[in-house]
Amino acid sequence: METKQETIRGGQFLVKQTEASNVFTPEDFTEEQQMMRDAVKEFVDREVWPNKDRFENKDYAFTEEIMGKAAELGLLGTAVPEQYGGLGMGFVTTMLVCDYISGATGSLATAFGAHTGIGTMPILLYGTEEQKQKYVPKLASGEWFGAYCLTEPGAGSDANSGKTKAVLSEDGKHYLISGQKMWISNAGFASLFIVFARIEDDKYITGFIVENDPENGITFGEEEKKLGIHSSSTRQVFFNETKVPVENMLSERGNGFKIAMNALNVGRIKLAGACLDAQRRVITEATKYANDRIQFKTPISQFGAIKAKIAQMATTAYVDESAVYRAAKNIEDRIAIRISNGESHQDAELKGVEEFAIECSILKVAASEDCQDCTDEGIQIFGGMGFSADTPMESAWRDARISRIYEGTNEINRMLSVGMLIKKAMKGHVDLLGPAMAVKDELMGIPDFNTPDYSELFAEEKQIISNLKKAFLMIAGSAVQKFGQDLEEHQQILMAASDILIQIYMAESAILRTEKNADRFGEDSQKHQIAMAKLYLFNAVEKVNAKGKEAIISFAQSDEQRMMLMGLKRYTKYTNFPNIVELRNAVADKVIEENGYCF
Template sequence: MDFRLTEEQKMFRDMVRDFAKKEVEPGASERDKKAEFAHDLVKEMGELGLMGVFIPEEFGGSGGDVISYLLAVEELAKVDPGVAVTMSVNNSVCCFPILKFGNEEQKKKYLPLLASGEVIGGFCLTEPNAGSDAGSLRTKAVKKGDKYIINGSKAWITNARVGKYFVLLASTNPEAGHKGISAFIVDADHPGFIVDKPEDKMGMRSSKTCMVTLEDLEVPAENLLGEEGMGFKIALTTLNHSRIGIGAQALGIAKGAFEEGVKYSTERVQFGKPIAKQQAIQFKIADMATRIEAAENLVYYAGFMDSIGKTDPKLSSMAKMYASETAIFCTYEALQIHGGYGYSKEYKIERLYRDARVTTIYEGTNEIQRLVIAKSLLG
């Protein structure tokens, strides 16, 4: 298979790389320390077309492809994974389901705003008692006239407190189990959408993550995404797409860690020579490079299949699982190369080490990814 990028994709990647280095990286450490959201960068990403990479131009997007989206996520994640996930969530779990399942009126109303960066969005699926078992969610939506009344709670919602539009999953027919789940486009500014204080997280601290309580939230019936009972299908379809983006994010973290490890190993002198000349360090660098190469091919192969309309849940899970474990491995080894200095917040590798940890957890734990892969293989 030909994995060479088109000239357009190369130009797009280089543009994002330049933006990441010049605008995103300089403030990354400070944003991490203060758990500060980058409002200014979101606006700039919107102007660059990064908040709606694969959204057609007719709906205000860049009109790019999935590969370009993955390249953008990867480049941002090399320098600040928190900014990368803010952009990724807006694209993959908010814009994507609206684009794929929304009607023309919904696409015209919401996508231009989300793609411009004027507002950002998110995905309300996970609940305090429904994480990996997403089909057991308890949030309920009851139809009354021309609106739905939603009550329940959501947990670990990325872009809550800073986002405006969210694709939210709720049960409209509890007796039907997962077949009774429906999806809605909700406005976080409406009464009844109550956002708790941001979680004090280990990593990804420039990304806002909060609990959300829904108290008699009124949602117009016209905001139903697809039809009643389609919610679980919408969620799974969305996650099969978005997990590839998490793979790209993890790949970016791995590459960022690798670059830091190589750089430090050529500068640090022990026993009269750079530690890069020591075989023990060379083995670490060789192992990191090999895993990164494998992860990159898996992520972009999954992305290619997604881009031609042949999304493969098995491949998406493999890409997310392997790339995230590669990120864990590479941040560990790169920090080890730094020795004691790697344990200091003065060094970028310490932040990447913390940021990498969540990639094996969110958008489906790696244990769930292994179940998806095994089911695909064994039936």
């Protein structure tokens, strides 16, 4: 087992230099992981992709059928330990399965994610041994499907404000649950629900494991009419004094909010993974169309405007993939370290994922927005045909839209990423104060006018990443100093700071992956990946400059404002600007030549 990353903790990417040799990349997949990836791809290409029209025509039974076939391959139990009927795979492998099973249609992606994630993991991570033995094998095998009942008409992002009640029966043997839940994925075919309700006037909600029994006060609304994910069963679920044995309480009384939040951490990084193959497939379909579509006696793939789109789509897909698997391995390593220190698998996985909650939020925002942009450009490349339901772009665009909403809206996740980082700093888990003071001292000092040596691969790019981190520390540090505990009330400044944080993590991930692969496979083999890493960083610098300026002029004044704007200019400076058109063309030409995504 690798031990190089034992010192890495969530959020420390901002203040610790990460060596390229220490990041995990998709090129590091083991032979077993490659076989798993190929098996999932083959399954999707055989069973799912040719039947996209059935998913678009609200064939809910077909979604259930495909879930059953996935279960036969063991895919529903990838993350479940062997003693509960699963495959007992590591976190990276579970991410890989989620990635490749999710690309063909959002309907299956949602059903799979809801079942294997929030429908199963709360029991696995918070359940008693008896609960796990009773329920998890049925969920892992696909004998039962799971669903998660948290959201209510008046409780969305504010999850703890739910009105559903759990009242202890007179004989003390059952809780009687009454309330309304909405937007419940898999509701139409679920055998088991994770339900959150409030006992008496408790401050926090409590989790329960509830078996689906229509004779036990459980009724359903009609299937929701939705913009996308048409064959994902989404219904309201009504509980009317539904009897739940007291032994089916999940974890302790009042622990429901914690369960919900930790389930969302896992869901966020899994959702980012689910956006990866969706992008790859859109890029491939759009490229094939662009190569075949002749206008003005020329394939439209040869036009610069189309090349720019293909290059951008490929770049963000590559970057997202780099960041998702970097974080997944960090989580897997942290889980392994905790287990080696004597913790149970249950506690180790809980804490391992929670440790990287910042990265989970970052990835959820970045990948979901990149996926939406990718599908939007896919429609544009198809032109008028892209607007037609006869092509795969239209459904891909609609399916992508939900990703920015569930598992916590992107606005919530933006604010969470910065808020959690500041809390970690206050607990002493991430030293932000020291680096922030160093940046302040640097700004007060005399700039270094020497021309640095940028002869090595990515030497300037890594210096720029270091400077972008200084820009974040400068802005976030000053904002914390000015607003203190009230910072969370200044949401627009938090959002701007979060966008900077996101760009730093994503750009650095791509650079580190590419540097590692160039070192071991040779620079020439990675020339297109080098181009994508440089292209993404250039765009990241532009975004950091814009968001940094927006934040600075919104809370700083007079001399402080002038000093911070000068600092921002210094920290977003290039010595040697890359030729953006040249980089785009190099990437696009490779994708066009290969007739699809090829990295």
